[in-house]
Amino acid sequence: MREITYRQALNEALAEELERDPDVFLMGEEVAEYQGAYKVSAGLLQLFGPKRIIDTPISENGFAGLGIGAAMVGLRPIIEFMTFSFSLVAFDQVVNNAPNMFMMSGGQFNIPITFRGPNGPAHQLGATHSHATENFYASVPGLKVCTPATPRDAKGLLKTAIRDDNPVLVLEAELLYSSKGMVEPPDEELLIPLGKAEVKREGSDVTVVCYAQTVPIALKVAAQLEEEDISAEVVDLRSIKPLDERAIFDSISKTHRVVIVEQDHPYCGVGAEICYRIQKDIFDELDAPILRVSQEDVPMPYNEQLEHHVLPNAEKLFAAVKKVCYA
Amino acid sequence: MQPVEQRDEVEMLSLMLLIRRFEERASQQYQAQKIGGFCHLYIGQEAVVVGAIAAVRPDDYIITAYRDHGHALARGTTANACMAELFGKETGCSRGLGGSMHFFDKRHHMYGGHAIVAAHVPLGVGLAFAIKYRSEDRVTLCFFGDGAINQGSFHEALNLAALYKLPIIFICENNLFAMGTSVTRSTSLKQIVDRAEGYDIPGEIVDGMNFREVRDKIAEVADSIRKESHPAFLEVRTYRYRGHSMSDPASYRTKEELEKYRLDDPIIRLRAQLTREGKLTNEQFDQLDRQAKQTVLDAVKFAEESPQLPVEKLYDYVYFNGAKL
Numbered sequence: 001m002r003e004i005t006y007r008q009a010l011n012e013a014l015a016e017e018l019e020r021d022p023d024v025f026l027m028g029e030e031v032a033e034y035q036g037a038y039k040v041s042a043g044l045l046q047l048f049g050p051k052r053i054i055d056t057p058i059s060e061n062g063f064a065g066l067g068i069g070a071a072m073v074g075l076r077p078i079i080e081f082m083t084f085s086f087s088l089v090a091f092d093q094v095v096n097n098a099p100n101m102f103m104m105s106g107g108q109f110n111i112p113i114t115f116r117g118p119n120g121p122a123h124q125l126g127a128t129h130s131h132a133t134e135n136f137y138a139s140v141p142g143l144k145v146c147t148p149a150t151p152r153d154a155k156g157l158l159k160t161a162i163r164d165d166n167p168v169l170v171l172e173a174e175l176l177y178s179s180k181g182m183v184e185p186p187d188e189e190l191l192i193p194l195g196k197a198e199v200k201r202e203g204s205d206v207t208v209v210c211y212a213q214t215v216p217i218a219l220k221v222a223a224q225l226e227e228e229d230i231s232a233e234v235v236d237l238r239s240i241k242p243l244d245e246r247a248i249f250d251s252i253s254k255t256h257r258v259v260i261v262e263q264d265h266p267y268c269g270v271g272a273e274i275c276y277r278i279q280k281d282i283f284d285e286l287d288a289p290i291l292r293v294s295q296e297d298v299p300m301p302y303n304e305q306l307e308h309h310v311l312p313n314a315e316k317l318f319a320a321v322k323k324v325c326y327a
Numbered sequence: 328m329q330p331v332e333q334r335d336e337v338e339m340l341s342l343m344l345l346i347r348r349f350e351e352r353a354s355q356q357y358q359a360q361k362i363g364g365f366c367h368l369y370i371g372q373e374a375v376v377v378g379a380i381a382a383v384r385p386d387d388y389i390i391t392a393y394r395d396h397g398h399a400l401a402r403g404t405t406a407n408a409c410m411a412e413l414f415g416k417e418t419g420c421s422r423g424l425g426g427s428m429h430f431f432d433k434r435h436h437m438y439g440g441h442a443i444v445a446a447h448v449p450l451g452v453g454l455a456f457a458i459k460y461r462s463e464d465r466v467t468l469c470f471f472g473d474g475a476i477n478q479g480s481f482h483e484a485l486n487l488a489a490l491y492k493l494p495i496i497f498i499c500e501n502n503l504f505a506m507g508t509s510v511t512r513s514t515s516l517k518q519i520v521d522r523a524e525g526y527d528i529p530g531e532i533v534d535g536m537n538f539r540e541v542r543d544k545i546a547e548v549a550d551s552i553r554k555e556s557h558p559a560f561l562e563v564r565t566y567r568y569r570g571h572s573m574s575d576p577a578s579y580r581t582k583e584e585l586e587k588y589r590l591d592d593p594i595i596r597l598r599a600q601l602t603r604e605g606k607l608t609n610e611q612f613d614q615l616d617r618q619a620k621q622t623v624l625d626a627v628k629f630a631e632e633s634p635q636l637p638v639e640k641l642y643d644y645v646y647f648n649g650a651k652l
Binding site for chain 2: 025056063102104242
């Protein structure tokens with residue numbers, strides 16, 4: 001194992017899969033000559049050339065659709081959205097074409113495509129550039145959605161996504177690109193299955209379910225809670241769809257209390273679905289009502305203080321955990 | 328470069344007849360409530376797709392919009408599979424899961440059947456991208472209506488195709504109406520073909536009621552593309568005799584206008600050409616027509632008798648590995 005950044009981990013995943021399979025190509029705005037808006041694709045043009053690392057004009061609908069068409073005849077496109085906020089311009093392609101094709105064609109055309117890019121609020125980007133899109137996309141049958149929070153998960157999930165024969169969205173955490181973590185060396189194949197959560201910290205009093213940018217928040221709060229003699233177990237979903245119900249249920253069956261901290265909006269958010277499943281299947285395990293910490297239900301304000309108030313943050317999570325623990 | 332096989336014109340005429348009779352029967356079955364959802368008929372436009380497929384190889388790619396029955400039939404999808412699809416049966420070309428607007432046939436390189444106006448034009452560009460990526464000499468034929476040319480995805484797709492010099496022929500089947508809106512009320516240009524110029528794509532106008540003109544023009548353009556990859560644009564002028572869909576009485580146009588086009592019918596026109604040249608007798612034509620009608624009647628029987636996809640198989644068609652997430 002060695003320590004690399006989340007950005008480097010993604011870059012390695014791309015390079016390894018491009019090297020392994022000539023049908024894989026990377027396309028998007030500024031991915032080639034500019035070396036990537038967030039430098040995730042840095043160096044790939046030099047390694048693989050302009051045939052496989054392809055700059056596009058600002059035409060999200062157009063190049064997302066191009067990728068889907070190429071996937072219909074067996075290529076394995078990786079389509080980068082400069083941010084998933086811009087994927088909304090291609091919503092029709094991502095929602096109406098990619099996931100519907102397999103059903104509409106009676107099983108003749110699966111779409112082995114990966115849509116990837118940063119997702120979720122970053123810092124003071126305002127309402128249009130701060131979307132957390134995971135709940136929109138996870139509600140679409142035919143799509144898979146993963147949300148890595150660590151360099152290791154980023155590499156392993158992206159590689160798995162590229163090899164998947166269905167459309168997969170890899171929602172990268174914009175704020176975590178420079179974060180570091182331990183990852184297997186490049187000569188060791190790292191594939192992390194979609195739909196497998198990971199306990200990032202073990203605990204016995206309360207479960208904190210989190211993903212993407214809320215994972216570091218959960219870990220920070222868990223450390224603070226330890227000082228108050230509350231042992232929190234941190235369950236990182238890693239994938240939103242498929243959802244690892246088993247891991248959530250196993251943890252709650254141990255702790256009997258749960259807070260879900262999500263980076264999207266509360267209305268029809270990821271946490272709402274998880275709450276439903278918990279009460280349906282393991283109602284008797286609960287010793288307290290489930291709480292959710294999410295964004296406020298408002299478009300994102302630019303003002304820094306207001307933005308902090310809107311986001312799921314450590315203070316809110318801390319308070320929620322104390323509440324479910326009646327502490 | 329693999330040559331394009333010359334298709335027999337009498338055979339192509341019988342294909343146009345098959346499409347015509349298929350659509351008439353589909354209309355009747357729709358009214359008898361055997362067919363659900365939306366149903367858009369191709370009657371009047373047959374020379375466009377039959378001319379086009381007569382000009383290309385069976386391994387070239389084709390993709391179209393929702394008025395797609397003719398495209399599948401022309402490509403070689405059987406009338407049985409097409410009618411069964413309309414009936415929602417498992418034997419349909421999309422297993423009864425797509426319906427009238429979503430005909431697919433992988434074996435015949437028919438990539439749909441797409442129902443969001445112009446959303447498939449970028450897909451067509453993607454098919455062409457794959458051809459160039461693999462250094463093949465195929466061509467993609469991407470069909471759409473005059474209603475598609477004011478959508479953003481159409482413009483993005485044309486720009487990408489021109490930028491990457493992709494082997495695609497954009498075929499605008501201009502039937503003068505986007506649903507009920509005349510092209511003169513939807514489009515600022517006097518000629519649709521001028522859209523291509525904005526993307527530096529060569530464009531031409533073709534008489535879509537004339538099978539030979541469509542075939543020869545597409546053959547010429549496809550040949551040029553196979554030699555050196557580039558996009559091209561054809562505005563093929565045609566006319567649909569029926570309304571936009573089954574529920575549209577087409578009251579936005581006059582009887583006189585319809586009659587004018589009926590006199591220029593693509594089937595009558597090719598028949599007359601062949602008869603004049605001594606290649607087809609009246610008896611032979613009647614025989615072809617009887618055959619087409621019989622094929623379609625048989626298809627109705629086939630569709631009626633076919634099974635539906637069982638409910639237990641529903642989740643087999645959501646994810647490729649059949650997983651229920």
